[in-house]
Amino acid sequence: MDFTINVNNNEFQATQGETILEVLNKNGIKVPTLCHLKNSMPTGACRMCVVEDEQTGKLITSCSFPANPGMKIKTHSQRVVESRKTIIELLLSNHPDDCLYCVRNKNCELQDLSEEHHVRERRIRGYKNSEKLDLSSASIVRDPEKCVLCGRCVVVCEEVMGVACIDFVNRGNKSIIGTSFNQGLNTSSCINCGQCIMVCPTGALTEKNHFPEIQQALNDPAKRVVIQYAPSISVSMAEELGMEQGKDINGILNAALRKVGFNNVFDSSFSADLTIMEESAELIQRITEGGTLPMITSCCPGWVKYAEEFYSDLIPNLSSCKSPQQMMGAVIKSYFAEQEGLKPEEIYSVAIMPCTAKKFEAQREEMTQAGISDVDAVLTTRELTKFLKLYGVDMFNIKPELTDSPMGFRSTAGKLFGASGGVMEAAIRTAHFKLTGKELVNFQIPQIRGLEKRKEAKMKIGDLELGVAVVNGMANARELLDEIKNGRNDIHFVEVMACPGGCIGGGGQHIGTSHEQLKARMKTLYKIDENETLKVSHKNPEIIELYDNFLGEAGGHKSHELLHTKYKKREVMI
Amino acid sequence: MQQFFFQRLKNLSNNKFSTNPENKLFKMGDIKQIFNKYPEAGRDNLIPILQDIQSVDGYLSKESIIKVGAHLDIPSSKIFGVATFYNQFRFQPNGKYHVQVCRGTACHVLGSVTVLQEIEKQLKVKAGDTTRDGLFSIEVVACIGACGLAPVIAINGEFYAKVSAASLAEIIESYKNKEDE
Numbered sequence A: 001m002d003f004t005i006n007v008n009n010n011e012f013q014a015t016q017g018e019t020i021l022e023v024l025n026k027n028g029i030k031v032p033t034l035c036h037l038k039n040s041m042p043t044g045a046c047r048m049c050v051v052e053d054e055q056t057g058k059l060i061t062s063c064s065f066p067a068n069p070g071m072k073i074k075t076h077s078q079r080v081v082e083s084r085k086t087i088i089e090l091l092l093s094n095h096p097d098d099c100l101y102c103v104r105n106k107n108c109e110l111q112d113l114s115e116e117h118h119v120r121e122r123r124i125r126g127y128k129n130s131e132k133l134d135l136s137s138a139s140i141v142r143d144p145e146k147c148v149l150c151g152r153c154v155v156v157c158e159e160v161m162g163v164a165c166i167d168f169v170n171r172g173n174k175s176i177i178g179t180s181f182n183q184g185l186n187t188s189s190c191i192n193c194g195q196c197i198m199v200c201p202t203g204a205l206t207e208k209n210h211f212p213e214i215q216q217a218l219n220d221p222a223k224r225v226v227i228q229y230a231p232s233i234s235v236s237m238a239e240e241l242g243m244e245q246g247k248d249i250n251g252i253l254n255a256a257l258r259k260v261g262f263n264n265v266f267d268s269s270f271s272a273d274l275t276i277m278e279e280s281a282e283l284i285q286r287i288t289e290g291g292t293l294p295m296i297t298s299c300c301p302g303w304v305k306y307a308e309e310f311y312s313d314l315i316p317n318l319s320s321c322k323s324p325q326q327m328m329g330a331v332i333k334s335y336f337a338e339q340e341g342l343k344p345e346e347i348y349s350v351a352i353m354p355c356t357a358k359k360f361e362a363q364r365e366e367m368t369q370a371g372i373s374d375v376d377a378v379l380t381t382r383e384l385t386k387f388l389k390l391y392g393v394d395m396f397n398i399k400p401e402l403t404d405s406p407m408g409f410r411s412t413a414g415k416l417f418g419a420s421g422g423v424m425e426a427a428i429r430t431a432h433f434k435l436t437g438k439e440l441v442n443f444q445i446p447q448i449r450g451l452e453k454r455k456e457a458k459m460k461i462g463d464l465e466l467g468v469a470v471v472n473g474m475a476n477a478r479e480l481l482d483e484i485k486n487g488r489n490d491i492h493f494v495e496v497m498a499c500p501g502g503c504i505g506g507g508g509q510h511i512g513t514s515h516e517q518l519k520a521r522m523k524t525l526y527k528i529d530e531n532e533t534l535k536v537s538h539k540n541p542e543i544i545e546l547y548d549n550f551l552g553e554a555g556g557h558k559s560h561e562l563l564h565t566k567y568k569k570r571e572v573m574i
Numbered sequence B: 001m002q003q004f005f006f007q008r009l010k011n012l013s014n015n016k017f018s019t020n021p022e023n024k025l026f027k028m029g030d031i032k033q034i035f036n037k038y039p040e041a042g043r044d045n046l047i048p049i050l051q052d053i054q055s056v057d058g059y060l061s062k063e064s065i066i067k068v069g070a071h072l073d074i075p076s077s078k079i080f081g082v083a084t085f086y087n088q089f090r091f092q093p094n095g096k097y098h099v100q101v102c103r104g105t106a107c108h109v110l111g112s113v114t115v116l117q118e119i120e121k122q123l124k125v126k127a128g129d130t131t132r133d134g135l136f137s138i139e140v141v142a143c144i145g146a147c148g149l150a151p152v153i154a155i156n157g158e159f160y161a162k163v164s165a166a167s168l169a170e171i172i173e174s175y176k177n178k179e180d181e
């Protein structure tokens, strides 16, 4: 049902079920919000979005109040503006004013709000909480002093990720966000996805930073410092640099990283190809030799930890393949080291990832060889932008360069890893070839593309009908995993990505990534796949070379030593 | 949806639960029997279950919170969040000497804030916590019905009237001495 509401003496069209905020936004009126999160139930916690209901004379929260026929609203009356300002002043009353030293300086909603509302002096002084920094997690740093208790992290962690390891603890002016028993995040079921960072308006949540170690390595003449970047990175940075959204800056990125001083630049899409070789071999083996099915991908370290905690009975279903980051790391410190005549410990290996969980993954014990980590440090996309700025790289005046051989060449299949459905699509292409000896007629598999939370398809490969499912967003995955646990058996291969949309929507991407940007990033990945000719991992010449010269065969002894691993149940506070 | 549920839980009135004397029959930590009391295990039963556990164990342990979570299918962080919202729940076993500090109106007027601060300072733990040696624990309580003697504290049920920083030191010392004997 459509009707109109009166806003600031104008008639606005509204539809039954819309909130006042939605009607206002549709009609070009901005109202500040803080606790409000798109696509989630409003909590009405912060009251930042109040508007004046002229009929009742009350201030109502526009984010949670439905528009009703005949309503009369004032959005910027003196009273409304003043009350919003007071809310902001109250939020600031116990805030540590250290913007200059804060990671979110110039990218902070609290700064924006106080700036927009002309807060120029500290009128209210409040009780300061003196909670300590939580540095316990390998990925996430929590600074309760900067928390404005908007609750967005709590909502995301529970509703989008299905983890719910944090909640409001205590009440009144003692309220904080904490884990059970208010212990370090590392003792909780947190899967390090970083989605809470993505929604945090302030500097209360950030990733654990590795700049000093990386800089030290860069300055150490005895170290060979190499870097790899994930498939999604080159399509996720453009907006932040002020370029057209979703633009692929692959070549520029290679050049920039060399300018900073990295000796070798590799593309994790290469090791994504490698993952496909191993994973398709594993899938075929499981199908033909009666192994545990469905096989579930294990490239996403957020999902792997989730499985260890919440679905330990599905661990046998997890592919034993390491993720592309770790495969690349392992190959760098073995194959590449051998070729260059270096010892593994002489190499410092950095990875740029769209993901905070990759920081956790890199320091896992399973990801080491004889006590040496496969990957030494991980930077998120956000951190990379800061790093490039620090080294004065002008991304607009730089000539594109190629990645280094022998691990820089990739197929477009490897590149597709960046988006939800990409691993599956790449794996099917190669599995089809391995099983039938023929390439797919049509490489594109539209049923498993796109941003929908769950995609399923039945693929004909020779005589085999393969049931595949792709899920993104951990909470969505839960539904499918429960179906499988309850006996659903028409699915043989499952791709799980913890973050919404896959890595292009990862928790290490730029804060404020919109749905449009996600779509643009995905589109660019598919464009690359469409335009280039090498569409399958098994035809990547450098991959073939790697197997011929070093690994032997996919799924063979050497691969198992370097590229595969095992997981087990993890005890945490659930 | 869920978060609405928790919001509602948190908004439930903060009634003190009158301890059911039967509960004392339970063995320490025997949570099963408590669960059996609530055959329709639903989230609505969370608070009563926590109250029952506390009335047996004297506090909510990590173990018991995890067990309740598994039983009701609620993440432990949510249970902890709900439980810390109420003053009535403790998360550490009481000390051998349980110090209750009255923060009722009469005691407040006569300076119970300072009393509490002083005790926290002397015992080096905060209200709700227990000292490392397990000897003392502090609890903040509302009026304990001895307003004429304000400010009042009670240790294991024994009342101490018109306490001051100096008298507190003496009182605490006397309990410590009991231990040394």
Ligand code: SF4
Pocket: A095, A096, A097, A098, A099, A100, A102, A103, A104, A105, A106, A107, A108, A109, A110, A111, A146, A201, A202, A203, A204
């Ligand atoms: S969170 Fe925002 S307002 Fe607070 S210190 Fe950081 S930049 Fe400044």
Ligand code: SF4
Pocket: A140, A153, A156, A157, A161, A163, A164, A165, A166, A189, A190, A191, A192, A193, A194, A195, A196, A197
């Ligand atoms: S990193 Fe992910 S799992 Fe951990 S607290 Fe944040 S949203 Fe929850």
Ligand code: SF4
Pocket: A146, A147, A148, A149, A150, A151, A152, A153, A154, A177, A196, A199, A200, A201, A202, A204, A205
């Ligand atoms: S940590 Fe950030 S997102 Fe979470 S409540 Fe605090 S300010 Fe909001």
Ligand code: FES
Pocket: A032, A033, A034, A035, A036, A043, A044, A045, A046, A047, A048, A049, A050, A061, A062, A063, A064
């Ligand atoms: S944004 Fe509406 S109440 Fe917080």
Ligand code: FES
Pocket: B102, B103, B104, B105, B106, B107, B108, B142, B143, B144, B145, B146, B147, B148, B150, B151, B152
């Ligand atoms: S207020 Fe303390 S005993 Fe009544």
